[in-house]
Amino acid sequence: MSIQRFTVIGAGQMGSGIAQVAAQSGFEVRLHDVKEELIRKGLAGIEKNLNRQVSKERISEADRDGVLSRIQPAVTLEEAANEADIVVEAVVENMEVKTSLFRRLDGMCPTHAILASNTSSLPITEIAAATQRPEQVIGMHFMNPVPVMKLVEVIRGLATSDAVYKTVEELARAMGKTPVEVNDFPGFVSNRVLMPMINEAIYTVYEGVATPEAVDEVMKLGMNHPMGPLTLADFIGLDTCLYIMETLYEGFGDSKYRPCPLLRKYVKAGWLGKKSGRGFYVYEK
Numbered sequence: 001m002s003i004q005r006f007t008v009i010g011a012g013q014m015g016s017g018i019a020q021v022a023a024q025s026g027f028e029v030r031l032h033d034v035k036e037e038l039i040r041k042g043l044a045g046i047e048k049n050l051n052r053q054v055s056k057e058r059i060s061e062a063d064r065d066g067v068l069s070r071i072q073p074a075v076t077l078e079e080a081a082n083e084a085d086i087v088v089e090a091v092v093e094n095m096e097v098k099t100s101l102f103r104r105l106d107g108m109c110p111t112h113a114i115l116a117s118n119t120s121s122l123p124i125t126e127i128a129a130a131t132q133r134p135e136q137v138i139g140m141h142f143m144n145p146v147p148v149m150k151l152v153e154v155i156r157g158l159a160t161s162d163a164v165y166k167t168v169e170e171l172a173r174a175m176g177k178t179p180v181e182v183n184d185f186p187g188f189v190s191n192r193v194l195m196p197m198i199n200e201a202i203y204t205v206y207e208g209v210a211t212p213e214a215v216d217e218v219m220k221l222g223m224n225h226p227m228g229p230l231t232l233a234d235f236i237g238l239d240t241c242l243y244i245m246e247t248l249y250e251g252f253g254d255s256k257y258r259p260c261p262l263l264r265k266y267v268k269a270g271w272l273g274k275k276s277g278r279g280f281y282v283y284e285k
Protein backbone atom coordinates (compact mmCIF):
# COMPACT_ATOMS: atom_id res chain seq x y z
CA MET A 1 0.00 0.00 0.00
CA SER A 2 1.33 3.44 -0.82
CA ILE A 3 1.29 6.10 1.88
CA GLN A 4 0.94 9.75 0.94
CA ARG A 5 -1.27 11.36 3.55
CA PHE A 6 0.19 11.10 7.01
CA THR A 7 -1.78 12.20 10.07
CA VAL A 8 -0.25 12.78 13.50
CA ILE A 9 -2.47 13.05 16.59
CA GLY A 10 -0.82 14.79 19.55
CA ALA A 11 1.47 17.77 18.94
CA GLY A 12 3.69 17.31 22.03
CA GLN A 13 7.39 16.55 21.85
CA MET A 14 6.94 13.20 20.06
CA GLY A 15 4.03 14.14 17.77
CA SER A 16 5.72 17.31 16.56
CA GLY A 17 8.99 15.40 15.95
CA ILE A 18 7.15 12.71 13.96
CA ALA A 19 5.29 15.37 11.93
CA GLN A 20 8.58 17.15 11.17
CA VAL A 21 10.37 14.01 9.98
CA ALA A 22 7.35 12.87 7.93
CA ALA A 23 7.16 16.26 6.18
CA GLN A 24 10.94 16.28 5.64
CA SER A 25 10.51 12.87 4.00
CA GLY A 26 8.00 14.30 1.52
CA PHE A 27 4.67 13.22 3.07
CA GLU A 28 1.62 15.48 3.30
CA VAL A 29 1.04 15.81 7.03
CA ARG A 30 -1.94 16.83 9.15
CA LEU A 31 -1.23 17.59 12.78
CA HIS A 32 -3.98 17.51 15.40
CA ASP A 33 -4.15 18.06 19.15
CA VAL A 34 -6.98 18.67 21.61
CA LYS A 35 -6.29 22.39 21.72
CA GLU A 36 -5.42 24.60 18.75
CA GLU A 37 -2.86 26.37 20.92
CA LEU A 38 -0.95 23.06 21.33
CA ILE A 39 -0.85 22.58 17.55
CA ARG A 40 0.60 26.11 17.20
CA LYS A 41 3.17 25.31 19.90
CA GLY A 42 4.12 22.09 18.10
CA LEU A 43 4.48 23.91 14.77
CA ALA A 44 6.61 26.63 16.41
CA GLY A 45 8.95 23.92 17.76
CA ILE A 46 9.24 22.38 14.28
CA GLU A 47 10.04 25.78 12.76
CA LYS A 48 12.71 26.38 15.42
CA ASN A 49 14.33 22.99 14.64
CA LEU A 50 14.29 23.71 10.91
CA ASN A 51 15.75 27.20 11.43
CA ARG A 52 18.60 25.59 13.36
CA GLN A 53 19.26 23.35 10.35
CA VAL A 54 19.16 26.42 8.05
CA SER A 55 21.68 28.26 10.23
CA LYS A 56 23.98 25.21 10.11
CA GLU A 57 23.56 25.26 6.30
CA ARG A 58 22.20 21.71 6.33
CA ILE A 59 19.03 22.78 4.50
CA SER A 60 18.09 25.89 2.50
CA GLU A 61 15.39 28.40 3.42
CA ALA A 62 13.36 27.04 0.49
CA ASP A 63 13.65 23.49 1.93
CA ARG A 64 12.44 24.78 5.30
CA ASP A 65 9.48 26.53 3.71
CA GLY A 66 8.62 23.41 1.70
CA VAL A 67 8.61 21.26 4.85
CA LEU A 68 6.44 23.75 6.74
CA SER A 69 3.99 24.00 3.85
CA ARG A 70 3.51 20.21 3.96
CA ILE A 71 2.26 20.30 7.58
CA GLN A 72 -1.37 21.36 7.86
CA PRO A 73 -2.85 22.02 11.30
CA ALA A 74 -6.13 20.11 11.73
CA VAL A 75 -8.32 21.65 14.40
CA THR A 76 -10.91 18.85 14.43
CA LEU A 77 -10.22 15.12 14.62
CA GLU A 78 -12.53 14.58 11.64
CA GLU A 79 -10.43 16.94 9.51
CA ALA A 80 -7.25 15.15 10.62
CA ALA A 81 -8.63 11.68 9.91
CA ASN A 82 -10.88 11.84 6.87
CA GLU A 83 -8.24 11.48 4.13
CA ALA A 84 -5.44 9.75 6.02
CA ASP A 85 -3.52 6.76 4.64
CA ILE A 86 -1.87 6.36 8.04
CA VAL A 87 -2.49 7.89 11.44
CA VAL A 88 0.30 7.91 14.01
CA GLU A 89 -1.06 8.60 17.49
CA ALA A 90 1.25 10.30 20.01
CA VAL A 91 -1.04 11.45 22.83
CA VAL A 92 -0.61 10.91 26.56
CA GLU A 93 0.46 7.39 27.68
CA ASN A 94 -2.96 6.35 28.99
CA MET A 95 -4.93 3.31 27.81
CA GLU A 96 -8.39 4.88 28.22
CA VAL A 97 -7.39 7.98 26.24
CA LYS A 98 -5.80 5.87 23.51
CA THR A 99 -8.66 3.33 23.16
CA SER A 100 -11.29 6.06 23.05
CA LEU A 101 -9.26 7.91 20.39
CA PHE A 102 -8.73 4.76 18.29
CA ARG A 103 -12.48 3.99 18.46
CA ARG A 104 -13.26 7.46 17.11
CA LEU A 105 -10.51 7.29 14.48
CA ASP A 106 -11.84 3.92 13.30
CA GLY A 107 -15.18 5.57 12.54
CA MET A 108 -13.63 8.56 10.74
CA CYS A 109 -10.65 7.25 8.74
CA PRO A 110 -10.89 5.72 5.25
CA THR A 111 -11.26 1.91 5.41
CA HIS A 112 -7.77 1.34 4.00
CA ALA A 113 -6.05 3.54 6.62
CA ILE A 114 -3.47 2.10 9.02
CA LEU A 115 -3.83 3.19 12.66
CA ALA A 116 -0.44 3.26 14.40
CA SER A 117 0.40 4.11 18.00
CA ASN A 118 3.65 5.63 19.21
CA THR A 119 2.93 4.22 22.68
CA SER A 120 6.02 3.57 24.81
CA SER A 121 4.66 0.55 26.60
CA LEU A 122 0.91 -0.10 26.28
CA PRO A 123 -0.36 -3.31 24.63
CA ILE A 124 -1.04 -2.78 20.91
CA THR A 125 -3.44 -5.74 20.94
CA GLU A 126 -5.69 -4.00 23.49
CA ILE A 127 -5.63 -0.70 21.55
CA ALA A 128 -6.45 -2.65 18.35
CA ALA A 129 -9.42 -4.36 20.04
CA ALA A 130 -11.14 -0.98 20.38
CA THR A 131 -11.43 -0.85 16.57
CA GLN A 132 -13.16 -2.86 13.87
CA ARG A 133 -9.84 -3.16 12.00
CA PRO A 134 -7.37 -4.83 14.42
CA GLU A 135 -5.34 -6.22 11.50
CA GLN A 136 -4.58 -2.60 10.49
CA VAL A 137 -3.42 -1.48 13.95
CA ILE A 138 0.30 -1.52 14.80
CA GLY A 139 2.91 0.04 17.09
CA MET A 140 5.28 2.52 15.47
CA HIS A 141 7.52 3.55 18.36
CA PHE A 142 9.85 6.44 17.55
CA MET A 143 12.62 7.54 19.92
CA ASN A 144 13.14 10.99 21.36
CA PRO A 145 14.37 13.32 19.83
CA VAL A 146 12.67 11.98 16.70
CA PRO A 147 14.72 13.97 14.14
CA VAL A 148 17.96 12.53 15.59
CA MET A 149 17.31 8.97 16.75
CA LYS A 150 17.54 6.21 14.13
CA LEU A 151 15.33 3.54 15.71
CA VAL A 152 11.67 2.78 15.14
CA GLU A 153 10.44 -0.21 17.15
CA VAL A 154 7.64 -1.77 15.07
CA ILE A 155 5.26 -3.72 17.28
CA ARG A 156 2.94 -6.38 15.94
CA GLY A 157 -0.37 -6.75 17.75
CA LEU A 158 -1.90 -10.22 17.85
CA ALA A 159 -3.99 -9.49 14.74
CA THR A 160 -1.62 -7.17 12.80
CA SER A 161 -1.44 -8.38 9.19
CA ASP A 162 1.87 -9.05 7.42
CA ALA A 163 0.93 -6.52 4.71
CA VAL A 164 0.44 -3.77 7.31
CA TYR A 165 3.69 -4.70 9.05
CA LYS A 166 5.55 -4.50 5.72
CA THR A 167 4.01 -1.11 4.84
CA VAL A 168 5.04 0.35 8.20
CA GLU A 169 8.53 -1.12 7.95
CA GLU A 170 8.93 0.52 4.51
CA LEU A 171 7.48 3.77 5.84
CA ALA A 172 10.03 3.85 8.67
CA ARG A 173 12.83 3.39 6.12
CA ALA A 174 11.33 6.11 3.89
CA MET A 175 11.59 8.39 6.97
CA GLY A 176 15.31 7.61 7.26
CA LYS A 177 14.85 5.30 10.25
CA THR A 178 15.82 1.70 10.97
CA PRO A 179 12.81 -0.46 11.90
CA VAL A 180 13.23 -3.31 14.38
CA GLU A 181 10.45 -5.89 14.75
CA VAL A 182 9.24 -6.59 18.28
CA ASN A 183 6.33 -8.58 19.69
CA ASP A 184 3.60 -7.15 21.88
CA PHE A 185 4.70 -7.38 25.53
CA PRO A 186 4.64 -4.57 28.11
CA GLY A 187 7.37 -2.01 27.42
CA PHE A 188 8.33 -3.93 24.24
CA VAL A 189 12.16 -4.13 24.24
CA SER A 190 13.23 -0.48 24.51
CA ASN A 191 11.43 0.47 27.69
CA ARG A 192 11.60 -2.94 29.33
CA VAL A 193 15.36 -2.46 29.34
CA LEU A 194 15.71 1.33 29.65
CA MET A 195 13.03 2.24 32.18
CA PRO A 196 14.07 -0.10 35.05
CA MET A 197 17.55 1.46 34.78
CA ILE A 198 16.07 4.96 35.06
CA ASN A 199 13.82 3.84 37.96
CA GLU A 200 16.85 2.34 39.74
CA ALA A 201 18.77 5.60 39.23
CA ILE A 202 15.84 7.41 40.91
CA TYR A 203 16.05 4.92 43.82
CA THR A 204 19.72 5.81 44.31
CA VAL A 205 18.69 9.46 44.78
CA TYR A 206 15.68 8.47 46.97
CA GLU A 207 17.89 6.35 49.23
CA GLY A 208 20.53 9.08 49.51
CA VAL A 209 23.23 7.08 47.73
CA ALA A 210 24.17 10.11 45.59
CA THR A 211 22.90 13.40 44.19
CA PRO A 212 21.23 13.49 40.74
CA GLU A 213 24.36 15.20 39.37
CA ALA A 214 26.60 12.43 40.74
CA VAL A 215 24.36 9.64 39.42
CA ASP A 216 24.39 11.22 35.96
CA GLU A 217 28.18 11.71 36.02
CA VAL A 218 28.70 8.05 36.92
CA MET A 219 26.64 6.85 33.97
CA LYS A 220 28.03 9.40 31.50
CA LEU A 221 31.71 9.07 32.35
CA GLY A 222 31.63 5.45 33.47
CA MET A 223 29.34 3.94 30.85
CA ASN A 224 29.60 6.48 28.01
CA HIS A 225 25.86 7.19 28.04
CA PRO A 226 25.24 10.45 26.13
CA MET A 227 22.92 11.66 28.91
CA GLY A 228 22.80 10.53 32.52
CA PRO A 229 19.61 8.60 33.46
CA LEU A 230 18.08 11.47 35.45
CA THR A 231 18.70 14.02 32.70
CA LEU A 232 17.18 11.47 30.31
CA ALA A 233 14.16 10.95 32.60
CA ASP A 234 13.59 14.72 32.66
CA PHE A 235 13.95 14.77 28.87
CA ILE A 236 11.45 11.93 28.32
CA GLY A 237 8.97 13.40 30.86
CA LEU A 238 8.60 12.05 34.41
CA ASP A 239 4.87 11.45 33.85
CA THR A 240 5.68 9.26 30.85
CA CYS A 241 8.38 7.42 32.87
CA LEU A 242 5.87 6.74 35.66
CA TYR A 243 3.16 5.52 33.23
CA ILE A 244 5.69 3.16 31.63
CA MET A 245 6.80 1.74 35.02
CA GLU A 246 3.14 1.25 35.98
CA THR A 247 2.49 -0.63 32.72
CA LEU A 248 5.49 -2.90 33.39
CA TYR A 249 4.45 -3.44 37.02
CA GLU A 250 0.83 -4.26 36.17
CA GLY A 251 1.65 -6.15 32.97
CA PHE A 252 4.17 -8.56 34.52
CA GLY A 253 2.91 -8.52 38.13
CA ASP A 254 6.56 -8.52 39.24
CA SER A 255 7.72 -6.33 42.13
CA LYS A 256 11.02 -5.59 40.38
CA TYR A 257 9.11 -3.05 38.26
CA ARG A 258 7.59 -1.06 41.18
CA PRO A 259 7.91 2.67 40.46
CA CYS A 260 10.14 4.58 42.89
CA PRO A 261 8.05 6.64 45.39
CA LEU A 262 10.18 9.69 44.56
CA LEU A 263 9.09 9.44 40.91
CA ARG A 264 5.44 9.36 42.01
CA LYS A 265 5.98 12.32 44.31
CA TYR A 266 7.56 14.46 41.58
CA VAL A 267 4.74 13.67 39.13
CA LYS A 268 2.11 14.51 41.77
CA ALA A 269 3.92 17.83 42.35
CA GLY A 270 3.72 18.61 38.62
CA TRP A 271 7.51 18.25 38.30
CA LEU A 272 7.36 16.54 34.92
CA GLY A 273 10.92 17.32 33.81
CA LYS A 274 12.05 19.56 30.98
CA LYS A 275 8.56 20.10 29.55
CA SER A 276 7.22 21.58 32.82
CA GLY A 277 10.43 23.46 33.72
CA ARG A 278 11.36 21.27 36.70
CA GLY A 279 12.16 17.64 37.41
CA PHE A 280 15.45 16.39 38.82
CA TYR A 281 16.85 19.64 37.42
CA VAL A 282 15.46 23.14 36.81
CA TYR A 283 15.03 24.40 33.23
CA GLU A 284 14.40 27.77 31.64
CA LYS A 285 10.88 27.76 30.15
Ligand SMILES: CC(=O)CC(=O)SCCNC(=O)CCNC(=O)[C@H](O)C(C)(C)COP(=O)(O)OP(=O)(O)OC[C@H]1O[C@@H](n2cnc3c(N)ncnc32)[C@H](O)[C@@H]1OP(=O)(O)O
Binds near residue numbers: 120146232
Ligand atom coordinates in the same frame (compact mmCIF):
# COMPACT_ATOMS: atom_id res chain seq x y z
C1 LIG B 1 10.61 6.78 26.38
C2 LIG B 1 10.52 6.02 25.11
O1 LIG B 1 9.48 5.46 24.83
C3 LIG B 1 11.63 5.85 24.17
C4 LIG B 1 12.67 6.91 24.12
O2 LIG B 1 12.63 7.77 23.29
S1 LIG B 1 13.85 6.82 25.29
C5 LIG B 1 14.92 8.16 24.89
C6 LIG B 1 15.87 7.80 23.79
N1 LIG B 1 16.77 8.90 23.57
C7 LIG B 1 17.96 8.97 24.16
O3 LIG B 1 18.38 8.06 24.85
C8 LIG B 1 18.71 10.24 23.91
C9 LIG B 1 20.04 10.26 24.62
N2 LIG B 1 20.73 11.52 24.31
C10 LIG B 1 21.38 11.71 23.15
O4 LIG B 1 21.48 10.84 22.30
C11 LIG B 1 22.03 13.06 22.97
O5 LIG B 1 22.22 13.66 24.24
C12 LIG B 1 21.19 14.03 22.05
C13 LIG B 1 21.12 13.46 20.63
C14 LIG B 1 19.77 14.23 22.58
C15 LIG B 1 21.85 15.40 22.04
O6 LIG B 1 23.15 15.21 21.59
P1 LIG B 1 24.37 16.10 22.10
O7 LIG B 1 25.54 15.70 21.28
O8 LIG B 1 24.44 16.01 23.57
O9 LIG B 1 23.91 17.57 21.84
P2 LIG B 1 23.95 18.45 20.55
O10 LIG B 1 25.34 18.55 19.98
O11 LIG B 1 23.29 19.71 20.98
O12 LIG B 1 23.01 17.70 19.52
C16 LIG B 1 23.45 16.74 18.57
C17 LIG B 1 22.53 16.85 17.37
O13 LIG B 1 21.18 16.55 17.76
C18 LIG B 1 20.31 17.65 17.43
N3 LIG B 1 19.30 17.76 18.49
C19 LIG B 1 19.52 17.77 19.82
N4 LIG B 1 18.35 17.84 20.47
C20 LIG B 1 17.36 17.88 19.53
C21 LIG B 1 15.95 17.97 19.59
N5 LIG B 1 15.28 17.98 20.76
N6 LIG B 1 15.27 17.98 18.41
C22 LIG B 1 15.92 17.96 17.23
N7 LIG B 1 17.26 17.87 17.12
C23 LIG B 1 17.97 17.84 18.26
C24 LIG B 1 21.21 18.86 17.41
O14 LIG B 1 20.68 19.89 16.59
C25 LIG B 1 22.49 18.28 16.82
O15 LIG B 1 22.32 18.18 15.41
P3 LIG B 1 23.57 18.20 14.40
O16 LIG B 1 24.47 17.07 14.78
O17 LIG B 1 22.92 18.03 13.08
O18 LIG B 1 24.23 19.53 14.61
Ligand SMILES: NC(=O)C1=CN([C@@H]2O[C@H](COP(=O)(O)OP(=O)(O)OC[C@H]3O[C@@H](n4cnc5c(N)ncnc54)[C@H](OP(=O)(O)O)[C@@H]3O)[C@@H](O)[C@H]2O)C=CC1
Binds near residue numbers: 009013144236237
Ligand atom coordinates in the same frame (compact mmCIF):
# COMPACT_ATOMS: atom_id res chain seq x y z
N1 LIG C 1 8.69 11.39 25.70
C1 LIG C 1 9.36 10.40 25.13
O1 LIG C 1 10.59 10.33 25.21
C2 LIG C 1 8.63 9.37 24.34
C3 LIG C 1 7.24 9.26 24.41
N2 LIG C 1 6.60 8.31 23.67
C4 LIG C 1 5.15 8.19 23.73
O2 LIG C 1 4.59 9.18 22.88
C5 LIG C 1 3.33 9.62 23.41
C6 LIG C 1 3.35 11.12 23.62
O3 LIG C 1 4.42 11.46 24.49
P1 LIG C 1 5.04 12.93 24.53
O4 LIG C 1 5.02 13.54 23.19
O5 LIG C 1 6.31 12.82 25.27
O6 LIG C 1 3.97 13.66 25.47
P2 LIG C 1 3.60 15.21 25.58
O7 LIG C 1 3.01 15.37 26.93
O8 LIG C 1 4.74 16.05 25.13
O9 LIG C 1 2.47 15.36 24.45
C7 LIG C 1 1.24 14.68 24.46
C8 LIG C 1 0.24 15.57 23.72
O10 LIG C 1 -0.95 14.87 23.47
C9 LIG C 1 -2.05 15.73 23.85
N3 LIG C 1 -3.23 14.95 24.11
C10 LIG C 1 -3.64 14.39 25.27
N4 LIG C 1 -4.81 13.76 25.07
C11 LIG C 1 -5.15 13.93 23.77
C12 LIG C 1 -6.26 13.53 22.95
N5 LIG C 1 -7.25 12.82 23.47
N6 LIG C 1 -6.26 13.89 21.65
C13 LIG C 1 -5.26 14.60 21.10
N7 LIG C 1 -4.19 15.02 21.82
C14 LIG C 1 -4.14 14.69 23.14
C15 LIG C 1 -1.51 16.47 25.04
O11 LIG C 1 -2.29 17.59 25.36
P3 LIG C 1 -2.34 18.09 26.93
O12 LIG C 1 -0.98 18.62 27.23
O13 LIG C 1 -3.43 19.15 26.92
O14 LIG C 1 -2.71 16.89 27.74
C16 LIG C 1 -0.11 16.81 24.54
O15 LIG C 1 -0.10 17.95 23.69
C17 LIG C 1 3.09 8.81 24.70
O16 LIG C 1 2.35 7.66 24.39
C18 LIG C 1 4.52 8.43 25.10
O17 LIG C 1 4.58 7.28 25.89
C19 LIG C 1 7.27 7.47 22.82
C20 LIG C 1 8.63 7.57 22.68
C21 LIG C 1 9.42 8.50 23.46
